[in-house]
Amino acid sequence: MREYQILGHADTRSGFGEGLLAVGKQNPDxxxxxxxxxxxxxxxxxxxxxxDRFIQVGIAEANMMSMAAGLAIGGKIPYTGTFANFSTGRVYDQIRQCIAYSGKQVKICASHAGLTLGEDGATHQILEDIGLMKMLPGMTVINTCDFNQTKAATIAIASHAGPVYLRFGRPKVPIFIAPDMPFVIGKGLMLQEGNDVTIFATGHLVWKALQAGVILAQKGISAEIINIHTIKPLDEECVIRSVQKTGCVVTAEEHQRNGGLGDSIAQCLALHHPTPIEMIAVNDQFGESGKPEELLVKYHLNTPDIVAAAERVVGRKI
Amino acid sequence: MTDVKGLERMATQVRRDIIRMIHQVSSGHPGGSLGCADLFVALYFDILRHHPEQFTMQGKGEDLFFLSNGHLSAAWYSVLARSGYFPLNELATFRKLNTRLQGHPTTHEGLPGVRVASGSLGMGLSVAIGAALSKKMNKDPHLVYCLTGDGELQEGQVWEAALFAAAKKVDNLIAIVDYNGKQIDGPVDEVVSLGDLKAKWLAFGWETLEMNGNKMEEVISTLREAIKHTGKGKPVVILMKTEMGFGVDFMMGTHKWHGTAPNDEQARRAMEQLEETEGDY
Structure with missing residues (x-):
């Protein structure tokens, strides 16, 4: 098995910033x-x-989302930027009516998602946003895992027809995706092939899953690790193909179990290929203040949790 | 030259359409639709520079209209059809299964003339501002119009939009408030009073005009005056006094007809008061 090299450390939001500048240069709309x-x-x-193409809206997210729909009517490709909490829960009806139902080309870009926002605490640590967004018909939902992937996704969504929710985060995390790796919306990304268990991971927990894979290998468990950056539409073919080989699944995400990646994978497998599954996610709790790494430990979203889940689910195989 | 008499005849026909459409499915919102019929006719048959038969989403080189209080759909659909956006006989499908004429307007079914869904209140002015900004970016000198209700002004988002448009000098925008003083639960003054509404818009930095929205000549002249105020660094708002239910005597002077359909007898009595001027659909 291969060990991923850390190419550096950076926050995913900086990947967004670089991607936005790049796509701004490419596309005048x-x-x-x-x-x-x-x-x-x-x-x-x-x-x-x-x-001339940047609009400071002030602290008025509802106005921002509906205005973005108006800009899309005028042929623009608007990228809205605020924290994930204010990008979703605060403006759900605006997104629903003006953007999703109206089929507008708005790219909702959401930073500071999940527990790893850290010290600001639960008011800002949204863990429900993936669920809120994936329930909207026609909404594409993406959660990126490092700087390079976030940059590539930011550029890729401009040419995708329809509304997109792009979720990323605050802390500096390892960079491990190659800078020239193409970002293909809706396609699972095979990071490591394996035979005994599939770990489907998204966002900041992708790196944790890779670390878990190393430990599992030492324990004699061959883990297949797939990055599901696009939670909707889910790459069902990729999910089913891998699970047909490994026979059991761990999902890993920085989100509520309800409404998250695990819930999407479980639905896919329940319908098409019933399989033992364990979910690494927050389970019906709010977060709290603390350092990002401390929070991942306390809320059981850390590498040892993924390892333990993999061992459990391998034991559940028939 | 504007044919005011002709516009008034069209407004009477639109009021017939409204009653017939709502009666046919026993659902809809006649009160506000009747009150704003004159404005819709003035806009679509005189003021707007638009190309009904070549509808495009972007509306490049056209004035745009946004209906924020989407429950006035019956009036809007009637005027859209009669000005050529879609076949007149499609009005017969209003609110029925598989129709493009949904209860509240939407782009989802591809109805020409509609650029965004509305119904959940308070959002249309923000959408109109976004469209107005894109016109500026595209160097398109045309204007953007938006109609909102007065009860709708209780939604906080409207004031986010009002603040923004003045601060950022969105001066290619004309907002119109249907100031009929009524909402579902009763008089606006009793539900949550808007206070001195004119002073509020002035304080927000808007060029603020007033008109009687049920006098066609005044509607036309005030809209033209509003246009003269565009391009001068301030957004423009018209506080449009209307009578909910205007044109049907028993629907006036009460909020009860906000969202109630007439029964057979009531529809017959309404028809007696609204002459068929342009031919029923």
Whole structure:
């Protein structure tokens, strides 16, 4: 098995900022809106390069989402930027009516998702956003795992027809996806082939899953590790193909169990290929203040939790 | 030259359409639709620079209209059909299964003339601002219009939009408030009063006009005055006094007809008061 090299450390939101600048250069229809979090989302480079295509909306997220729909009517490709909590729960009806139901080309870009927002605590640590967004008909839902993938996804979604929810985070995390790796919306990314268990991971927990894979190998368990960056539409073919080989599944995500990646995988497998499954996710709890790594430990979203889940689920195979 | 008499005749026909459409399916919102019929006719048959038969989502080189209070769909559909956006006989499908004329307007079924869904209140002004900004970016000198209700102004998002449009000098935008003073639960003043509404819009930095929305000549002249105020660094709002249910005597002076369909006898009595001027659908 291969061990992934750490190419560096960076926050995924910086990948978004670089991607936004790059796609802004490529496509003159790309416009960006910020709700008073321009620096936090690293949108300043875009704002400086394209002041006429950057709209500072202030602390008014509802207005921002509906305005983005209006800009899309005018032929623009609007990228909205704020924290994940204010990108979803706060503006659900605006997204539902003006963007999803109206079929608008709005790219909802959401930073500071999940527990790893850290010290700001549960008011800002949304763990329900994937579920909220994936329930909307026609919404594409993406959760990226490192700087390079976030940058590539930010560029790729501009040419995708329809609304997209792009979720990323705050802390500096390892970079391990090659900078030239193409981002294909809706396609699972095989990171490591294995035979005994499949780990489907998204977002910050992809690196944790790779670390778990190393430990599992030492224990004699061959884990197949697949990055599901696009939770909707789910790459069902990829999921079923892998599970037909390994016969059991662990899912790993920084989100509530309800509504998250695990829930999507479980639904797919229940319908098409019933399989033992364990889920690494927050289970019906709010988060709290703390350092990102401390929170991942306390809420059981860490490498040892993935290892233990894999051992459990291998034991459940018939 | 504007044929005011002709527009008034069209408005009467639109009011007939509204009653017939809502009566046919025993559901819909006649009150506000009747009150705003004159405005819809003035916009679509006189004021808007638009190409009904070549509808495009973007509306490049056209004025755009957004209906924020989507429950006025019957009035809007009637005017859209009669100005050429889609076949007149399609009005007969209003609110029925598989129709493009959904209870509240939507782009989802591909109805020409509609650019965004509305119904959940308070969002249309923001959408209109976004469209107005895109017109500026595209160097398209055309205008964007938006109609909202007055009860709808209780939604906080409207004031986010009002603040933004003035701060960012969105001056290619004309908002119209249907100031009929009524909402579902009763008079707006009793539900949650808007207070001095004119002072509020002025304080927010909007060029603020007033008109009687049930006098065609005044509607036309005020809209033209509003257009003259565009391009001068401020968004424009018209507080449009209307009578909910205007044109049907027993539907006026009460909020009861906000969202109630007339029965057979009531529809017959309404028809007696609304002459068939342009031919029923």
């Amino acid at each position: 790309v416009v960006a809106l910020s709700a008073d979090l321009t620096d936090s989302l690293k949108m300043d480079a875009f704002a400086k390069a394209f002041p």
